[in-house]
Amino acid sequence: MFVKPQTSPKPTKEDESLDLTLRPKTWAEYVGQEKTKRNLEIIIEAAKQRKEAPEHLLFHGGSGLGKTSLAYLIAKEIGANIRVTSGPAIERAGDLAAILTNLSEGDVLFIDECHRLNKLIEEYLYPVMESSKLNIIIGKGPMAKTMELKLPRFTFIGATTRAALISAPLRNRFGATFQLDFYSQEDIEKILQRSSRILKVEADPKALKIIAQRSRFTPRVANRLLKRVRDFAQVEGKGVITPDLAQKSLSFLEIDEIGLENGDRRILRVIIKKFEGGPIGLQALAAATSEEQDSILDIYEPYLMQLGFIERTSRGRMATKAAYQHLGIKYKRDQDLLL
Ligand SMILES: Nc1ncnc2c1ncn2[C@@H]1O[C@H](COP(=O)(O)OP(=O)(O)OP(=O)(O)O)[C@@H](O)[C@H]1O
Ligand SMILES: [Mg+2]
Incomplete structure (x- = not known):
């Protein structure tokens, strides 16, 4: 039987609701990535002062490191609506036009997996990103005409796990690019403390340390392991996550002391x-x-x-x-x- 790795940072169906429950709702809850947060704060503050939408932003970094969470936090911070889609979901120019023409002034458009946008869509996006103009071609052959649509000023936030696959012309049109890194042991412990509060499970700080060490320094993996250990503690113990229970349940899952499976x-x-x-x-x-x-x-x-x-x-x-x-x-x- 093929067992899906517990430490894969990719979201499973089950993670989707866990991600939602545990997604940081405020900047204070968004632990770590200090340099990125500081830079974003400045970009957002400057845009607020100019009464403009912040420039287009690109986040890259491994799965589960907090790209989507950042996009939501930014939208909340600037009081904007966020529209969410992904590279492979935008197949035809018409799909893109439908999304763009439905945006309002100041909205955030979040495109996940933007390394999977097709070439044609990318080319439509260039003038959009540069000057908020969408050029649509109406008709075919010699009768075809290009129509220019003026779009409201919005902020495009792109996310990707594969920065190398983003074409240079697309990359260059983002105002700022941020790379998210693996978290420190301490940051993961902080995230786990908050998560255990939200999941209403009592956990010994030493047990959280053990989970953090095996989390591949990735918040999504840490939260998933916490949930596994919680179940184990409920069935095998008294519901409290002790260091001993954390250790036992993680070795039961065949995750070694540095998070390898x-x-x-x-x-x-x-x-x-x-x-x-x-x-x-x-x-x-x-x-x-x-x-x-x-x-x-x-x-x-x-x-x-x-x-x-x-x-x-x-x-x-x-x-x-x-x-x-x-x-x-x-x-x-x-x-x-x-x-
Ligand atoms: N900095 C953080 N502080 C606290 N929790 C975090 C942080 N980053 C991520 N998380 C937790 O990890 C979960 C996954 O993060 P998120 O969905 O933002 O990752 P992602 O980078 O968008 O991943 P993917 O590439 O798979 O889409 C969040 O729901 C949240 O619970
Ligand atoms: Mg994401």
Whole structure:
């Protein structure tokens, strides 16, 4: 049976309601990402003073790190309506026109997964982003005419997990771009404290520390693990999350002390055992592990790289000494590691 990893940062159906319940409602509740928050504060304040909509903003960073939450907070801060859509949902120019012509002055348009906007839609977006003008083509062939529609001034917020896939012309049209990083252990503990209050579960701070250590420093994963541990505490204990219960339930879920699951360990083991530590290309790695390339790129690799277990070189992925050590495999490549 294929078990979906507990530590995948990607939202599951079940997470959608958890995300909603636990989504920060105020800036104070939005923990961490201090530099981004400070910059946004200035952009928003300056726009308020000029009585204008803030410039278009692009957020990139791994799944579950807080991009959507930021977009909602910004809309709330400027008292705007937020319209939410995603790159793949806008298939035709007509879809885009329908969205844009329904916007009101000062609205926020949030486009998630904007690396998946198709080329044609992107091209329609350029003049929209530059000067709030939408050029629509009416009719076909030699009779076709271009009509220019003036749109209200709005703020486009784009989010993506794959900054590299955003074309340069689109990227350049955002007023500011922010990268969201993995959180610190302390920040995740703070998030878990708030979440346990909202979920009305009593948790020992030491237990929250244990959960935070295994959360891949990603708020969504931390909250999901908290929920799992809460269930475990309810069934196996007295409903209170103690360090012992946290430890037990997470090892029951086969999540190790640094947040790795079977899928992560399998990837490392394949690189080490089958490919002698690498380098190995993405395609070959996907085939050898029966994982999709996208899962490797979005779920496994960012955290394995953050841990320093995988290095990406021009010739492919390599397992580092730290990865060998974590798996308890003897490392014997000191000589030929020089690339
Ligand atoms: N800075 C934060 N402070 C507190 N909670 C956070 C923070 N960032 C994220 N969260 C929690 O994690 C959940 C997921 O965050 P969010 O939906 O904003 O991530 P995302 O970057 O949009 O992910 P995806 O790329 O999958 O869309 C939120 O609902 C919230 O509960
Ligand atoms: Mg999101």
